Protein backbone atom coordinates (compact mmCIF):
# COMPACT_ATOMS: atom_id res chain seq x y z
CA UNK A 176 0.00 0.00 0.00
CA UNK A 177 2.87 2.34 0.78
CA UNK A 178 5.14 0.78 -1.84
CA UNK A 179 6.17 4.17 -3.22
CA UNK A 180 7.70 5.13 0.15
CA UNK A 181 11.36 4.01 0.38
CA UNK A 182 11.86 0.83 2.42
CA UNK A 183 13.94 2.43 5.18
CA UNK A 184 11.21 4.99 5.92
CA UNK A 185 8.48 2.32 5.88
CA UNK A 186 10.51 0.10 8.18
CA UNK A 187 11.11 2.96 10.62
CA UNK A 188 7.38 3.84 10.54
CA UNK A 189 6.47 0.18 11.23
CA UNK A 190 9.07 0.00 14.01
CA UNK A 191 7.49 3.01 15.75
CA UNK A 192 4.05 1.31 15.74
CA UNK A 193 5.49 -2.06 16.79
CA UNK A 194 7.52 -0.50 19.63
CA UNK A 195 4.35 1.19 20.95
CA UNK A 196 2.58 -2.18 21.04
CA UNK A 197 5.55 -3.86 22.70
CA UNK A 198 5.52 -1.10 25.34
CA UNK A 199 1.88 -1.89 26.09
CA UNK A 200 2.80 -5.56 26.54
CA UNK A 201 5.55 -4.52 28.98
CA UNK A 202 2.99 -2.53 31.03
CA UNK A 203 0.39 -5.33 30.89
CA UNK A 204 2.82 -7.94 32.26
CA UNK A 205 3.64 -5.57 35.11
CA UNK A 206 -0.04 -4.94 35.88
CA UNK A 207 -0.73 -8.67 36.05
CA UNK A 208 2.16 -8.97 38.51
CA UNK A 209 3.45 -12.35 37.28
CA UNK A 210 6.92 -11.43 36.05
CA UNK A 211 8.22 -14.97 35.41
CA UNK A 212 11.84 -14.07 36.13
CA UNK A 213 14.45 -16.42 34.61
CA UNK A 214 18.18 -16.14 35.35
CA UNK A 215 20.14 -16.24 32.06
CA UNK A 216 23.55 -15.60 33.65
CA UNK A 217 25.26 -13.57 36.34
CA UNK A 218 23.37 -10.26 36.79
CA UNK A 219 21.43 -11.16 33.66
CA UNK A 220 17.67 -11.75 33.93
CA UNK A 221 14.71 -12.18 31.62
CA UNK A 222 11.02 -11.71 32.40
CA UNK A 223 7.73 -12.55 30.71
CA UNK A 224 7.73 -8.95 29.43
CA UNK A 225 11.10 -9.42 27.68
CA UNK A 226 9.84 -12.66 26.09
CA UNK A 227 6.41 -11.42 25.00
CA UNK A 228 7.64 -8.04 23.72
CA UNK A 229 10.33 -9.78 21.66
CA UNK A 230 7.77 -12.15 20.11
CA UNK A 231 5.52 -9.21 19.23
CA UNK A 232 8.33 -7.21 17.60
CA UNK A 233 9.99 -10.05 15.68
CA UNK A 234 6.73 -11.62 14.44
CA UNK A 235 5.26 -8.25 13.37
CA UNK A 236 8.34 -7.11 11.45
CA UNK A 237 9.03 -10.54 9.90
CA UNK A 238 5.44 -10.76 8.61
CA UNK A 239 5.74 -7.47 6.76
CA UNK A 240 9.41 -7.62 5.75
CA UNK A 241 10.14 -11.32 5.15
CA UNK A 242 13.73 -10.90 3.91
CA UNK A 243 14.97 -8.85 6.84
CA UNK A 244 17.57 -10.29 9.18
CA UNK A 245 16.24 -9.64 12.70
CA UNK A 246 18.38 -10.35 15.76
CA UNK A 247 16.80 -10.06 19.21
CA UNK A 248 18.21 -10.28 22.72
CA UNK A 249 15.87 -13.13 23.61
CA UNK A 250 16.42 -15.09 20.37
CA UNK A 251 16.92 -18.40 22.14
CA UNK A 252 13.11 -18.37 22.51
CA UNK A 253 12.64 -19.09 18.83
CA UNK A 254 9.55 -21.14 18.09
CA UNK A 255 8.68 -21.54 21.75
CA UNK A 256 5.47 -19.97 22.96
CA UNK A 257 2.74 -18.64 20.76
CA UNK A 258 2.34 -15.22 19.25
CA UNK A 259 -1.07 -13.97 20.27
CA UNK A 260 -2.82 -12.59 17.15
CA UNK A 261 -3.41 -9.35 19.03
CA UNK A 262 0.39 -8.89 19.13
CA UNK A 263 0.74 -8.88 15.34
CA UNK A 264 1.01 -5.24 14.45
CA UNK A 265 0.44 -4.11 10.90
CA UNK A 266 -0.21 -0.45 11.62
CA UNK A 267 2.34 1.97 10.30
CA UNK A 268 3.02 5.41 11.77
CA UNK A 269 1.64 7.97 9.32
CA UNK A 270 3.83 10.86 10.49
CA UNK A 271 7.05 8.91 9.96
CA UNK A 272 5.84 7.86 6.49
CA UNK A 273 5.88 11.54 5.50
CA UNK A 274 9.64 11.88 6.13
CA UNK A 275 11.77 12.74 3.13
CA UNK A 276 14.19 9.84 2.63
CA UNK A 277 17.80 11.01 2.13
CA UNK A 278 19.14 10.10 -1.36
CA UNK A 279 21.78 7.66 -0.06
CA UNK A 280 19.12 5.50 1.66
CA UNK A 281 16.51 5.46 -1.11
CA UNK A 282 17.68 2.24 -2.75
CA UNK A 283 18.27 0.20 0.40
CA UNK A 284 16.90 -3.37 0.10
CA UNK A 285 15.76 -5.77 2.84
CA UNK A 286 18.89 -7.87 2.22
CA UNK A 287 21.13 -4.91 3.19
CA UNK A 288 19.46 -4.50 6.59
CA UNK A 289 19.95 -6.05 10.03
CA UNK A 290 17.40 -5.10 12.70
CA UNK A 291 18.67 -5.32 16.29
CA UNK A 292 15.90 -5.74 18.87
CA UNK A 293 16.11 -5.24 22.62
CA UNK A 294 12.51 -5.89 23.67
CA UNK A 295 13.11 -4.52 27.15
CA UNK A 296 16.24 -2.56 28.00
CA UNK A 297 16.69 -2.03 31.73
CA UNK A 298 15.35 -5.39 32.95
CA UNK A 299 16.94 -4.84 36.40
CA UNK A 300 15.04 -1.58 36.80
CA UNK A 301 11.84 -3.22 35.51
CA UNK A 302 11.96 -6.02 38.08
CA UNK A 303 12.82 -3.58 40.85
CA UNK A 304 9.96 -1.33 39.72
CA UNK A 305 7.61 -4.31 40.08
CA UNK A 306 8.75 -4.77 43.61
CA UNK A 307 8.06 -1.17 44.43
CA UNK A 308 4.60 -1.19 42.87
CA UNK A 309 3.50 -3.51 45.66
CA UNK A 310 2.05 -0.92 48.01
CA UNK A 311 1.27 -3.43 50.73
CA UNK A 312 4.51 -3.68 52.78
CA UNK A 313 3.99 -7.39 53.54
CA UNK A 314 3.42 -8.22 49.85
CA UNK A 315 6.48 -6.16 48.97
CA UNK A 316 8.62 -7.97 51.51
CA UNK A 317 7.48 -11.36 50.20
CA UNK A 318 8.34 -10.29 46.64
CA UNK A 319 11.74 -8.99 47.76
CA UNK A 320 12.55 -12.42 49.15
CA UNK A 321 11.96 -13.94 45.68
CA UNK A 322 14.33 -11.40 44.01
CA UNK A 323 17.67 -13.12 44.59
CA UNK A 324 19.66 -10.26 43.11
CA UNK A 325 18.37 -7.32 45.18
CA UNK A 326 20.53 -6.59 48.21
CA UNK A 327 19.11 -4.98 51.33
CA UNK A 328 21.02 -1.76 50.50
CA UNK A 329 19.27 -1.59 47.12
CA UNK A 330 15.92 -2.40 48.64
CA UNK A 331 16.23 0.57 50.97
CA UNK A 332 17.43 2.85 48.15
CA UNK A 333 14.42 1.76 46.07
CA UNK A 334 12.06 2.64 48.89
CA UNK A 335 13.54 6.13 48.97
CA UNK A 336 13.35 6.53 45.21
CA UNK A 337 9.63 6.99 44.94
CA UNK A 338 9.30 4.00 42.57
CA UNK A 339 11.05 6.05 39.86
CA UNK A 340 13.13 3.41 38.08
CA UNK A 341 10.41 2.24 35.69
CA UNK A 342 11.08 5.31 33.58
CA UNK A 343 14.50 3.82 32.78
CA UNK A 344 12.86 0.93 30.90
CA UNK A 345 12.85 1.19 27.10
CA UNK A 346 12.05 -0.88 24.00
CA UNK A 347 14.82 -0.62 21.39
CA UNK A 348 14.61 -1.28 17.65
CA UNK A 349 17.79 -0.45 15.73
CA UNK A 350 18.09 -0.57 11.94
CA UNK A 351 21.59 -1.11 10.51
CA UNK A 352 22.32 -0.79 6.80
CA UNK A 353 25.56 -2.34 5.59
CA UNK A 354 26.72 -2.69 9.21
CA UNK A 355 26.02 0.95 10.24
CA UNK A 356 23.06 1.99 12.45
CA UNK A 357 21.10 4.50 10.34
CA UNK A 358 17.65 4.52 11.96
CA UNK A 359 16.15 3.58 15.29
CA UNK A 360 13.40 3.76 17.86
CA UNK A 361 13.59 4.15 21.65
CA UNK A 362 10.16 3.67 23.22
CA UNK A 363 9.66 4.51 26.90
CA UNK A 364 6.57 2.63 28.15
CA UNK A 365 6.45 4.43 31.52
CA UNK A 366 7.18 8.00 30.45
CA UNK A 367 4.44 10.23 31.84
CA UNK A 368 3.41 13.24 29.80
CA UNK A 369 0.54 15.58 29.07
CA UNK A 370 -0.66 15.63 25.45
CA UNK A 371 -3.29 18.23 24.57
CA UNK A 372 -4.35 18.49 28.20
CA UNK A 373 -4.66 14.71 28.70
CA UNK A 374 -2.38 12.55 30.83
CA UNK A 375 -0.59 10.05 28.60
CA UNK A 376 1.78 7.22 29.37
CA UNK A 377 4.67 6.31 27.09
CA UNK A 378 6.54 8.11 24.34
CA UNK A 379 8.49 7.10 21.27
CA UNK A 380 11.74 8.69 20.17
CA UNK A 381 13.03 8.07 16.63
CA UNK A 382 16.00 9.02 14.50
CA UNK A 383 16.96 8.70 10.83
CA UNK A 384 20.32 9.63 9.34
CA UNK A 385 20.13 12.66 7.10
CA UNK A 386 16.69 13.60 8.47
CA UNK A 387 17.07 14.05 12.23
CA UNK A 388 15.25 12.98 15.36
CA UNK A 389 11.74 13.29 16.82
CA UNK A 390 9.42 12.40 19.68
CA UNK A 391 11.22 14.58 22.24
CA UNK A 392 12.73 18.03 22.62
CA UNK A 393 16.53 17.97 22.19
CA UNK A 394 18.46 20.12 24.66
CA UNK A 395 22.11 21.25 24.80
CA UNK A 396 24.50 19.44 27.17
CA UNK A 397 24.88 20.67 30.77
CA UNK A 398 27.37 23.50 31.47
CA UNK A 399 29.66 21.23 33.50
CA UNK A 400 30.60 17.61 32.75
CA UNK A 401 27.89 15.18 33.87
CA UNK A 402 28.54 11.48 33.28
CA UNK A 403 25.84 8.87 32.88
CA UNK A 404 26.61 5.21 33.53
CA UNK A 405 25.21 1.90 34.77
CA UNK A 406 23.42 1.65 38.10
CA UNK A 407 23.25 -2.14 38.20
CA UNK A 408 26.35 -3.53 36.40
CA UNK A 409 29.32 -1.67 37.84
CA UNK A 410 32.77 -3.05 38.68
CA UNK A 411 36.22 -1.59 39.55
CA UNK A 412 37.18 -1.03 35.87
CA UNK A 413 33.89 0.78 35.17
CA UNK A 414 34.53 3.00 38.22
CA UNK A 415 38.13 3.73 37.17
CA UNK A 416 36.92 5.10 33.83
CA UNK A 417 34.49 7.41 35.65
CA UNK A 418 37.13 8.82 38.00
CA UNK A 419 39.29 10.22 35.19
CA UNK A 420 36.42 12.24 33.65
CA UNK A 421 36.59 15.09 36.16
CA UNK A 422 32.80 15.15 36.28
CA UNK A 423 30.68 17.44 38.43
CA UNK A 424 28.09 14.66 38.75
CA UNK A 425 27.57 10.97 37.91
CA UNK A 426 24.06 9.96 36.88
CA UNK A 427 23.63 6.21 37.52
CA UNK A 428 20.63 5.04 35.53
CA UNK A 429 19.39 1.81 33.95
CA UNK A 430 19.51 0.75 30.30
CA UNK A 431 21.58 1.88 27.31
CA UNK A 432 18.49 3.50 25.74
CA UNK A 433 17.71 5.61 28.79
CA UNK A 434 21.34 6.71 29.14
CA UNK A 435 21.43 7.95 25.55
CA UNK A 436 18.15 9.78 26.25
CA UNK A 437 19.95 11.55 29.12
CA UNK A 438 22.46 12.84 26.56
CA UNK A 439 19.81 13.88 24.03
CA UNK A 440 17.73 15.73 26.62
CA UNK A 441 20.67 17.65 28.08
CA UNK A 442 20.80 15.90 31.46
CA UNK A 443 24.25 14.38 30.88
CA UNK A 444 27.31 15.15 28.75
CA UNK A 445 28.94 11.73 28.30
CA UNK A 446 27.93 8.05 28.62
CA UNK A 447 30.88 5.98 29.85
CA UNK A 448 30.73 2.20 30.37
CA UNK A 449 34.13 0.49 30.44
CA UNK A 450 32.70 -3.05 30.48
CA UNK A 451 31.95 -5.75 27.89
CA UNK A 452 28.38 -6.10 29.31
CA UNK A 453 26.40 -4.27 26.60
CA UNK A 454 25.45 -6.09 23.40
CA UNK A 455 24.69 -4.91 19.85
CA UNK A 456 20.93 -4.76 20.57
CA UNK A 457 21.63 -2.36 23.45
CA UNK A 458 23.52 0.16 21.32
CA UNK A 459 22.16 -0.11 17.74
CA UNK A 460 19.01 2.02 18.15
CA UNK A 461 20.63 4.48 20.62
CA UNK A 462 23.64 4.91 18.30
CA UNK A 463 21.41 5.51 15.25
CA UNK A 464 19.37 8.18 17.06
CA UNK A 465 22.35 9.82 18.73
CA UNK A 466 24.27 10.08 15.45
CA UNK A 467 21.17 11.39 13.64
CA UNK A 468 21.19 14.17 16.28
CA UNK A 469 24.89 14.96 15.64
CA UNK A 470 26.34 12.83 18.46
CA UNK A 471 28.73 9.89 18.51
CA UNK A 472 28.71 6.41 20.10
CA UNK A 473 31.86 4.24 19.96
CA UNK A 474 33.78 1.79 22.12
CA UNK A 475 36.15 3.20 24.75
CA UNK A 476 38.99 3.12 22.21
CA UNK A 477 37.03 5.48 19.96
CA UNK A 478 36.20 2.85 17.30
CA UNK A 479 32.71 2.38 15.86
CA UNK A 480 31.04 -0.99 16.31
CA UNK A 481 29.75 -2.85 13.25
CA UNK A 482 26.22 -4.25 13.22
CA UNK A 483 26.28 -6.83 10.40
CA UNK A 484 24.48 -10.17 10.72
CA UNK A 485 27.64 -12.10 11.63
CA UNK A 486 29.30 -9.83 14.19
CA UNK A 487 29.86 -10.98 17.78
CA UNK A 488 27.03 -9.84 20.05
CA UNK A 489 28.96 -8.34 23.02
CA UNK A 490 30.34 -4.80 22.79
CA UNK A 491 33.58 -6.16 24.19
CA UNK A 492 35.44 -2.87 24.40
CA UNK A 493 32.73 -0.90 26.20
CA UNK A 494 30.69 2.17 25.33
CA UNK A 495 31.66 5.85 25.05
CA UNK A 496 29.02 8.27 23.78
CA UNK A 497 28.38 12.01 23.69
CA UNK A 498 26.01 14.48 22.03
CA UNK A 499 28.81 16.07 20.03
CA UNK A 500 32.34 15.35 18.80
CA UNK A 501 34.01 17.78 21.23
CA UNK A 502 32.60 16.04 24.29
CA UNK A 503 33.38 12.65 22.80
CA UNK A 504 37.04 13.68 22.21
CA UNK A 505 37.20 15.16 25.75
CA UNK A 506 36.22 11.76 27.18
CA UNK A 507 38.35 9.67 24.82
CA UNK A 508 41.51 11.63 25.67
CA UNK A 509 40.97 10.94 29.36
CA UNK A 510 40.56 7.16 29.18
CA UNK A 511 43.94 5.70 30.27
CA UNK A 512 45.63 3.51 27.65
CA UNK A 513 46.05 0.76 30.23
CA UNK A 514 42.30 0.64 30.78
CA UNK A 515 41.71 0.45 27.02
CA UNK A 516 44.18 -2.43 26.84
CA UNK A 517 42.48 -4.22 29.75
CA UNK A 518 39.21 -4.35 27.82
CA UNK A 519 40.79 -5.02 24.41
CA UNK A 520 42.74 -8.01 25.74
CA UNK A 521 39.96 -9.61 27.76
Ligand SMILES: Nc1ncnc2c1ncn2[C@@H]1O[C@H](COP(=O)(O)O)[C@@H](OP(=O)(O)O)[C@H]1O
Nearest residue numbers: 219295296297298405407408429430431452453
Ligand atom coordinates in the same frame (compact mmCIF):
# COMPACT_ATOMS: atom_id res chain seq x y z
N1 LIG B 1 27.70 -7.30 33.29
C1 LIG B 1 26.60 -7.44 32.53
N2 LIG B 1 26.01 -8.64 32.36
C2 LIG B 1 24.90 -8.77 31.61
N3 LIG B 1 24.30 -7.76 30.95
C3 LIG B 1 24.85 -6.56 31.08
C4 LIG B 1 26.02 -6.32 31.87
N4 LIG B 1 26.33 -5.01 31.81
C5 LIG B 1 25.40 -4.45 31.01
N5 LIG B 1 24.51 -5.36 30.57
C6 LIG B 1 23.34 -5.14 29.72
O1 LIG B 1 23.44 -3.88 29.09
C7 LIG B 1 22.22 -3.14 29.23
C8 LIG B 1 22.50 -1.84 29.95
O2 LIG B 1 22.99 -2.14 31.23
P1 LIG B 1 23.00 -1.06 32.39
O3 LIG B 1 21.59 -0.73 32.69
O4 LIG B 1 23.70 -1.74 33.52
O5 LIG B 1 23.77 0.09 31.85
C9 LIG B 1 21.24 -4.03 29.97
O6 LIG B 1 20.37 -4.58 29.00
P2 LIG B 1 19.01 -5.42 29.35
O7 LIG B 1 18.37 -4.76 30.51
O8 LIG B 1 18.27 -5.27 28.07
O9 LIG B 1 19.44 -6.81 29.59
C10 LIG B 1 22.13 -5.05 30.63
O10 LIG B 1 21.60 -6.32 30.81
Ligand SMILES: [Mg+2]
Nearest residue numbers: 219220248298
Ligand atom coordinates in the same frame (compact mmCIF):
# COMPACT_ATOMS: atom_id res chain seq x y z
MG1 LIG C 1 18.75 -8.55 29.25
Ligand SMILES: [Mg+2]
Nearest residue numbers: 293296297457
Ligand atom coordinates in the same frame (compact mmCIF):
# COMPACT_ATOMS: atom_id res chain seq x y z
MG1 LIG D 1 19.46 -3.97 26.94
Ligand SMILES: [Mg+2]
Nearest residue numbers: 248293295296
Ligand atom coordinates in the same frame (compact mmCIF):
# COMPACT_ATOMS: atom_id res chain seq x y z
MG1 LIG E 1 16.83 -6.37 27.19
